[in-house]
Amino acid sequence: MSEPAPLLLLVEDEPAMCTILRASLASQGYRLIEATTGAEGLGKAAARGPELVLLDLGLPDMDGLELTRRLRQWTTVPIIVLSARGREEDKILALDAGANDYLTKPFGTGELAARIRVALKYALPTSAQAKQPVLTVGELRVDLDEHSVQVSGRNVHLTPTEFTLLATLMKHAGRVMTHRLLLEQVWGRGHAQDTQYLRVYIGQLRHKLEVDPARPRYLVTIPGVGYRVKAVGCGTADGYGGR
Numbered sequence: 001m002s003e004p005a006p007l008l009l010l011v012e013d014e015p016a017m018c019t020i021l022r023a024s025l026a027s028q029g030y031r032l033i034e035a036t037t038g039a040e041g042l043g044k045a046a047a048r049g050p051e052l053v054l055l056d057l058g059l060p061d062m063d064g065l066e067l068t069r070r071l072r073q074w075t076t077v078p079i080i081v082l083s084a085r086g087r088e089e090d091k092i093l094a095l096d097a098g099a100n101d102y103l104t105k106p107f108g109t110g111e112l113a114a115r116i117r118v119a120l121k122y123a124l125p126t127s128a129q130a131k132q133p134v135l136t137v138g139e140l141r142v143d144l145d146e147h148s149v150q151v152s153g154r155n156v157h158l159t160p161t162e163f164t165l166l167a168t169l170m171k172h173a174g175r176v177m178t179h180r181l182l183l184e185q186v187w188g189r190g191h192a193q194d195t196q197y198l199r200v201y202i203g204q205l206r207h208k209l210e211v212d213p214a215r216p217r218y219l220v221t222i223p224g225v226g227y228r229v230k231a232v233g234c235g236t237a238d239g240y241g242g243r
Helices: 015-027 038-048 064-071 088-097 108-124 160-171 181-187 196-210
Strands: 007-011 033-034 054-057 079-083 101-104 134-137 140-143 148-151 154-156 219-222 226-229
Touching: 007 015, 007 181, 015 033, 015 108, 033 038, 038 054, 038 079, 038 160, 054 108, 064 079, 064 088, 079 088, 079 108, 079 226, 088 219, 134 160, 140 160, 140 226, 154 181, 160 196, 160 226, 181 196, 181 226, 196 219
Parallel strands: 007 033, 007 054, 054 079, 079 101
Antiparallel strands: 134 140, 140 148, 148 154, 219 226
């Protein structure tokens, strides 16, 4: 059986550009998934594992540079920036953030196709990529490569946003992560004050991961400050409840 066509992720909020690229990439045999915000792009990258990312810098919820930096925290997938910003400084910033290539709009679809072919040709095969760590705290296990979670050997299904939030906390296990820091890293700087997002998603994670969500062992609340991951033998860590 032939291998499936490469899966590309397009992070772009301009409908006309999406229409053009969708038709062009489909005609070249690529499979395509799309996102219109940075948060959605981050979630789809984690959930689907594309072989290449095309992204615009001017996203509605976060700058594409920030999205690039956050992707580079856990993946080596090739990133090609597609942007109307044509200054040399913008290109340098994008490349320094971790992008592999930069195309200034407007560009020809033929040139884009060539850039994609080169990026895919020289990308590390999946099997040869540096393995991301498997994060373990107590009986909670998060595999960043497989995007899988287990508790006491039981597989737990998480949404892309839940996984990103949990992985962010697990990477800093034992450290207090403030509301603002978590919101910026998971949802983008535009959501730095939306603490209700955290309450909802932390609650969902506790119901999926904790034996007793009201007395969490792993996802510990630091009242008025934020959250942290801590493993304990039993009971509620540090005496903090599940609020």
